Amino acid sequence: KAGVTQTPRYLIKTRGQQVTLSCSPISGHRSVSWYQQTPGQGLQFLFEYFSETQRNKGNFPGRFSGRQFSNSRSEMNVSTLELGDSALYLCASSLDGYNEKLFFGSGTQLSVL
Amino acid sequence: AQKITQTQPGMFVQEKEAVTLDCTYDTSDQSYGLFWYKQPSSGEMIFLIYQGSYDEQNATEGRYSLNFQKARKSANLVISASQLGDSAMYFCAMREYYGNNRLAFGKGNQVVVIP
Numbered sequence: 001k002a003g004v005t006q007t008p009r010y011l012i013k014t015r016g017q018q019v020t021l022s023c024s025p026i027s028g029h030r031s032v033s034w035y036q037q038t039p040g041q042g043l044q045f046l047f048e049y050f051s052e053t054q055r056n057k058g059n060f061p062g063r064f065s066g067r068q069f070s071n072s073r074s075e076m077n078v079s080t081l082e083l084g085d086s087a088l089y090l091c092a093s094s095l096d097g098y099n100e101k102l103f104f105g106s107g108t109q110l111s112v113l
Numbered sequence: 114a115q116k117i118t119q120t121q122p123g124m125f126v127q128e129k130e131a132v133t134l135d136c137t138y139d140t141s142d143q144s145y146g147l148f149w150y151k152q153p154s155s156g157e158m159i160f161l162i163y164q165g166s167y168d169e170q171n172a173t174e175g176r177y178s179l180n181f182q183k184a185r186k187s188a189n190l191v192i193s194a195s196q197l198g199d200s201a202m203y204f205c206a207m208r209e210y211y212g213n214n215r216l217a218f219g220k221g222n223q224v225v226v227i228p
Contacts, residue, residue, distance in 0.1 A: 033216070043204065043218035056215050088156055092216075101148060102216060104158035 002027065004093050004105035011110045018079040021108045025072050025093030031055075032074040033102065034066060037088040046089075049074050050096070078110075086112045116140075117205050117219035126195045126226050133180070134190040134222045136205030142166075144210040147188040149179065152221070153201040161203075164188060195226045 005024040013019050025032050033056075034046040045058040049068035066076045072093075078085055088109050092102035116139040126132045138147065149161040164172045164179045172179045180189040188207075192199055205219040 035216075035218075042220045043206075045215040045217070048215065058215065090156075090158060092158070101160040101163055102158075103160065104150070106155060106157040109156070 004091055004103050006089075006091050006105035006108050008108060009106065011108060012113065013081050013110065014113050015081055015083060017081050018077065019081060019110060021076045021078075021089055021091075021110075023074045023076070023091030023093075023105060025074070025091075026103055029093035029095055029103070030072055031094045031096055032068055032072065033092045033094075034074070034076050035090045035092065036060075037090060037107070038086075043090070046076065081112045083112050086110060117207055117217055119205055119219035119222050121222050123223035123225065126199075126224060128195055128197060128226055128228050130195050131191060131193045132195055132199075132224060134192075134203050134205070134224070136188045136190065136219060138186050138188060138205070138207050140186070140207065140209055142209040142211055146208045146210065147179070147181070148206040148208070148216065149177070149188075149190045150204045150206060150218075151199075151201045152204060158204070162190065192224075195224075197226050197228065200224060200226045 007022045031050045033048040035043050037043045048056040052068045063079045068074045088107045090107045092104045094102050118137045145166045147164045151159045162174045162177045164181045176193045178191045202221045204221045206216050208216045
């Protein structure tokens with residue numbers, strides 16, 4: 001069974017641009033969560049999608065948004081990039097998101113110049 | 114609000130030795146789950162072990178065991194017989210099932226296994 005796939009692996013953008021990251025969960029998993037990891041703040045929860053609906057949201061500004069498609073694949077979008085958005089963005093999937101382990105992808109390393 | 118504390122500095126461990134990584138947590142929920150993940154330099158978070166708040170037995174998964182002390186709100190990870198491939202960051206995480214149900218992570222512990 002294929003694991004969680006995140007694309008692209010690396011991204012370099014400049015301030016003010018927008019970016020879209022993609023996550024393909026493990027087959028059969030319907031819950032997809034996104035996390036931001038930085039050296040200073042550690043791992044922070046962005047949001048969770050289940051069956052195409054945002055079920056949970058962290059404390060990030062509206063520039064961070066996401067969506068989930070009918071095949072459970074998810075995208076995360078960041079508009080008007082800031083230097084502080086440079087981070088490793090990790091996606092995790094699980095069957096239904098409750099009482100179970102999350103399987104993570106290798107992440108997308110975003111650098112904002 | 115959830116809070117996970119991992120305060121140990123980076124650790125050097127001799128190969129084949131056991132290592133214990135400390136984790137304390139704070140929650141007012143009665144139903145929650147505790148997780149440990151490993152993150153090697155490649156970046157991927159790898160699930161190691163899970164303990165539910167109502168589980169009476171300490172969880173074990175191969176060389177990993179979780180020393181769960183509910184009254185102390187402690188969930189320490191024990192890695193037995195360390196291997197060179199165990200060198201990584203280790204994160205403790207908690208999920209409150211009747212709270213916000215999001216996985217909250219500690220800051221992590223760096224472990225380097227030396228031959």
